[in-house]
Amino acid sequence: MAPTAPPAVAIAGLSKSFQSTRALDRVDLTIGRGEIHALVGENGAGKSTLIKILAGLVQPDAGEIRIHGKPVEPHPDTVPIAFVHQDIGLVDDLSIGENVALIAGYPRSWGMIAWTDVWAQTQQTYAAMGVEPPDPRALVGTLSAASKAVLGIVRALSRKVDIVVLDEPTASLPGPDAQHLFDILKRLKASGTSILYVSHRLNELFGLADTVTVFRDGRRVSARAIGDLTPDDIVRDMLGRELELHNHALSPVAVGKPLLEVKGLCVGDQGPLSFSIAAGEILGLIGLRGAGYEAVGRAIFGVTRQSAGTVHLAGVEVEPGLSISDRIARGIALLAGDRLRESALTGMSLRENLFPNPPSDRGRLWRGVDRQHEDRATRGILDRFDVRPRNGAALIDWLSGGNQQKIFVGRWLVTGAKVYIMEEPTAGVDIGAKGVIHTILKGLAADGAAILVVSSDFEEVASLCERALIIGRGTITGELAGASLTLDGLIARSSLSAPALEQVQ
Amino acid sequence: MSERKLSNSALNEGATRATAAPPRSTMHILSNIVAIYGLLVVFIFVLIVFGALRPHSFLSVSNVNSIMVSQSVTAMLALAEMLPLATKQFDLSVGYHLGMAQILIIGLQVQQGLSWPVAAGMILTLSVLVGFLNGALVTWLKIDSFIATMGVGTLLYGISNWYSNGEQIVGMSLSESFTNMTGIVHGLPLPALYVAVLAFILWIVMERLPVGRHLYVIGSNVRAAELTGIRVSNHIMGAFVASGFISGIAGIVLGSILQTGTPSVGPEYLLPAFAATLLGATSIRPGRVNVIGTLLSVLVLAFSFSGVQQLGAPFFVQYFFNGGILIVAVGLSVYAARRRQRAATTPKTA
Numbered sequence: 023m024a025p026t027a028p029p030a031v032a033i034a035g036l037s038k039s040f041q042s043t044r045a046l047d048r049v050d051l052t053i054g055r056g057e058i059h060a061l062v063g064e065n066g067a068g069k070s071t072l073i074k075i076l077a078g079l080v081q082p083d084a085g086e087i088r089i090h091g092k093p094v095e096p097h098p099d100t101v102p103i104a105f106v107h108q109d110i111g112l113v114d115d116l117s118i119g120e121n122v123a124l125i126a127g128y129p130r131s132w133g134m135i136a137w138t139d140v141w142a143q144t145q146q147t148y149a150a151m152g153v154e155p156p157d158p159r160a161l162v163g164t165l166s167a168a169s170k171a172v173l174g175i176v177r178a179l180s181r182k183v184d185i186v187v188l189d190e191p192t193a194s195l196p197g198p199d200a201q202h203l204f205d206i207l208k209r210l211k212a213s214g215t216s217i218l219y220v221s222h223r224l225n226e227l228f229g230l231a232d233t234v235t236v237f238r239d240g241r242r243v244s245a246r247a248i249g250d251l252t253p254d255d256i257v258r259d260m261l262g263r264e265l266e267l268h269n270h271a272l273s274p275v276a277v278g279k280p281l282l283e284v285k286g287l288c289v290g291d292q293g294p295l296s297f298s299i300a301a302g303e304i305l306g307l308i309g310l311r312g313a314g315y316e317a318v319g320r321a322i323f324g325v326t327r328q329s330a331g332t333v334h335l336a337g338v339e340v341e342p343g344l345s346i347s348d349r350i351a352r353g354i355a356l357l358a359g360d361r362l363r364e365s366a367l368t369g370m371s372l373r374e375n376l377f378p379n380p381p382s383d384r385g386r387l388w389r390g391v392d393r394q395h396e397d398r399a400t401r402g403i404l405d406r407f408d409v410r411p412r413n414g415a416a417l418i419d420w421l422s423g424g425n426q427q428k429i430f431v432g433r434w435l436v437t438g439a440k441v442y443i444m445e446e447p448t449a450g451v452d453i454g455a456k457g458v459i460h461t462i463l464k465g466l467a468a469d470g471a472a473i474l475v476v477s478s479d480f481e482e483v484a485s486l487c488e489r490a491l492i493i494g495r496g497t498i499t500g501e502l503a504g505a506s507l508t509l510d511g512l513i514a515r516s517s518l519s520a521p522a523l524e525q526v527q
Numbered sequence: 528m529s530e531r532k533l534s535n536s537a538l539n540e541g542a543t544r545a546t547a548a549p550p551r552s553t554m555h556i557l558s559n560i561v562a563i564y565g566l567l568v569v570f571i572f573v574l575i576v577f578g579a580l581r582p583h584s585f586l587s588v589s590n591v592n593s594i595m596v597s598q599s600v601t602a603m604l605a606l607a608e609m610l611p612l613a614t615k616q617f618d619l620s621v622g623y624h625l626g627m628a629q630i631l632i633i634g635l636q637v638q639q640g641l642s643w644p645v646a647a648g649m650i651l652t653l654s655v656l657v658g659f660l661n662g663a664l665v666t667w668l669k670i671d672s673f674i675a676t677m678g679v680g681t682l683l684y685g686i687s688n689w690y691s692n693g694e695q696i697v698g699m700s701l702s703e704s705f706t707n708m709t710g711i712v713h714g715l716p717l718p719a720l721y722v723a724v725l726a727f728i729l730w731i732v733m734e735r736l737p738v739g740r741h742l743y744v745i746g747s748n749v750r751a752a753e754l755t756g757i758r759v760s761n762h763i764m765g766a767f768v769a770s771g772f773i774s775g776i777a778g779i780v781l782g783s784i785l786q787t788g789t790p791s792v793g794p795e796y797l798l799p800a801f802a803a804t805l806l807g808a809t810s811i812r813p814g815r816v817n818v819i820g821t822l823l824s825v826l827v828l829a830f831s832f833s834g835v836q837q838l839g840a841p842f843f844v845q846y847f848f849n850g851g852i853l854i855v856a857v858g859l860s861v862y863a864a865r866r867r868q869r870a871a872t873t874p875k876t877a
Binding site for chain 1: 735736737740741743744747748750751752753754755756757758814815
């Protein structure tokens, strides 16, 4: 780097508030030319706000951004930075060439699309990055996850820019694919491109990034060359204190007989996984958002077919071919993570949302619905969970997210399930509802149910669960229980999978 | 991601406010009453207005009976259409299906010399098979129901024309028991009685049996339906089979009313039936197709059209009527659905 050349990006004193929340507080960040600059921090530390400001999607309250020395006010259409988001935004039904052209523009001749040029453009963009170009006519849907991520980057760079922001590009990539992506990033760097790399996976940064900036609560805590750092240093900066790997508020763990036993379960790119949950236990299954580990719970519930392994419920095998309704009859319940798309029966009443599949009549379609029983049970649930409004005929649409979620949890309570798989049980619900739902789940466990909380919310798992399994790239990379199940422990374990930390228990 | 957390906390704030404040129920209850009984009010309004304008003819026994008889077929077809529509699947074959059953019930008696119960039995068997074909195309081959049933309907139209060679079959020497089937007994038009019985059965199914709840759940959110253990394919299949069966019955009734088999009859029944079903979804059980709403819609459409006709409107007005109602009905239900969607997706503010 020539000493006189200004850095690729220089941010100084950037601030942004949303209502009363300070998302960014006088943040500085400098990305040198040809540098891979890692940006890390917990959820809510301000990383996304910074990216949105750079992309011109959010206006900063104060501060200055210089790109190659020139002050800029980013605007979505003109900002000379390429952005690759975790959700890459490719169109699966179009060809690779067309996906590139969506960003780079369609080459035209006589006002019409010149297809040979579209294909050539794709070849050139790949070649410019030193990547072997795939057939540009192939559909994106046929690509592997890694190739899609590469295409996302290639496509972003087709705009002839030399600054790239990568937002958690490896979240959903299996290990070897991530490695392939890193090779490409290093090649890019060698060709003079500057990269801002946002990630939750601290291990990956070593050997890849040159500099690491840590954000906490909207402030820049540190910015240091990676050579001066250890993973522990980064975690300490992220947390703002020494790692606290001991839970002082220790609740006694009552371990009963295993109710659900999972052995060697493989589903999609997850697995093999083996674990068991005792009656009365709340087990957390935690990982990074977008990693796909929720497929484990879904396989147990029969939504996704497992490719290997066995599941036993109270000693009896749950055969892989068993339908969802058979599994519900056996006592398995699944609260889906996407409340609106997978749980809500919009336009239907609370009573119908509690009894979408009237349980007393399962398999007996032609026996009348027991309305008195339903009304009684509905009133019971509404009172017990403090659902507002307290009216079984109200439409689910009228309720707040938290009250809706209480109903969807209640839906499974009335089936009398023994094993509850809860995906992100309190995502997007208010504090009051969160407390109620946690109390419900603890009550269920106390009554002898086994509960599997599939969540990427560390705080929730730390406060709700007695034991947690950390899933990384499809396998269990760590287990925390009792005293060692703390928020810090979860953050450290899921960000790092260093062997040194594996031993901590 | 931090932005997720931010937006979540923003949602949470809104949600807490909404729960803390008294629910927006007074508005809801009021607008709900209007929504629930709207069609009934319109129906009474139509009776009063045209009854006053044409006091001697509009509410005369002969006019009411003739409406009852002629609209019974539309009503049955609308009820048939209601079942797939409850699961948000279209059945566009019902009109052609009706036409085919109508020509076969006449033709099998006149040309093949079969007794009408035998002919009816054959037709209803065929109807079930047609419903099964629709269901198979939609659930097994995953063909969009709009396309699949349009294709099947056109095939049925082909069968009607093939069987009749495109010519009308005059119903000579039809048995008394067949022609009397749609007569008027003790002042009661029998077809209206059939509609009442069919409607009662379907009302029980839709409002009181798990299977009806399942159909509505599938229509509301097919993914959620799967995740609550409902066998979605079986139910959609069943809805198409029932729709086919009822279309067959409607065709037999139509044959008995017309006493001739005409290959071109059928398609023109589709739109009024559709309009009635969709308009019915704006009332009684707002937001979903339902038996009472469907029947009320048929009555509203028929009586108001009859009134307009008696005021001297030419025959072609009925097309403007049906087309306009269809657009208004669908527009209203789309608008209502969007409002519900918005209410469900945006953070609530008290």
